[in-house]
Amino acid sequence: MTLDPARLDMPLGEVIFSQRSIRRFRPDPISADDLQLILEAAVKAPSGGNRQPARFLVLNDPELIRQFGALYREAWWAKRRDENRPWTRREEIPPEDRGSASAARLADEIKDAPCIVLALSTGKGQASSVIPSVQNLLLAARALGIGSVPTTIHPQVQERVYRLLDIPPEMEFHQCIPLGYPRGRFGSTRRRGSAEVACMNRWGAPVPWAREEAALPK
């Protein structure tokens, strides 16, 4: 095993401006060297008082991922029910709701992902000390050509997930991140420009790079 940070040689701008959620994966495994590099990048992120409460559980055992995938799928549909979306099958999702269609397909297919990382923390209320690590993880994966998407799981299945993976109950779950080489073609992200979501010195005052015709922060 060798840890070689120089392998993350993609320029930061290219990584950040091309990083996007990937929900379709090829079955090819992620090498242990790549996993180590991705996780070392994750632990470098800041945490409150440098207490480093983030913990990572990496799944790459196919049978375990299949079992986890069944729970993930149940959780995904439970969340639709909570959101009062009256769908019970993928075919009922309106085709124009591409985000939900894509997330529903992931819920079906995550059981075949080559790798899944669960991000947890020792102690409660630590999101701002765990999520930065997850973002580093997503960026490092992107720089290695590995796709990822941050997802959650519904409380309905949490206890069973903890039991399946021997996770101590005092650990707080934050995110579930499947990893794999992308399958198919993906475009770039669609995001608002910073001038639409940033203001200067007082709320609602435009940033210097806002064009007059651009929408101001709302």
Place this chain on the structure above:
Amino acid sequence: MTLDPARLDMPLGEVIFSQRSIRRFRPDPISADDLQLILEAAVKAPSGGNRQPARFLVLNDPELIRQFGALYREAWWAKRRDENRPWTRREEIPPEDRGSASAARLADEIKDAPCIVLALSTGKGQASSVIPSVQNLLLAARALGIGSVPTTIHPQVQERVYRLLDIPPEMEFHQCIPLGYPRGRFGSTRRRGSAEVACMNRWGAPVPWAREEAALPK
């Protein structure tokens, strides 16, 4: 104003493995081009359902930063009181507690920072859709040679901060990030290795790159 992502040309590995919290700043201003690039990097981060609830308020007006700094300082000491740390002045902080000493100095000096970014969100419970943007912001700043540190403010001053900056009450505050060129010398971060905080397939099972003598995840 020109947005040139190619200026973020530092390799991702170098950025992530050298990024660290900076709490002492030179007074030199941050250019609007740099601010735009940093904020465009921020908005590229993922958010739940791509709803993009993150909002940024950038302060670079010295008088406003002075006023905000006074509230930040009050908030920092209020937090010590909450934590039952019996200090009322910087001189009382044990010298071996370098983290607290450094944070206390920031509380005194933040009023002179050339720039402060507040990260907020529309709606509550959006930390996992805001903090990834903040991490992108820290990394982009690092790649431009600009120091930063994610901090919070104590509820005791929040209403006054909102009033000072005209922030609508429905916005949720997440983090306060001073930005500036580093003053003085800084070493690298001290973080646990990933083998100490990651496990494989079941809680407590070592990752393949864990040396036998290394501590297992706790």
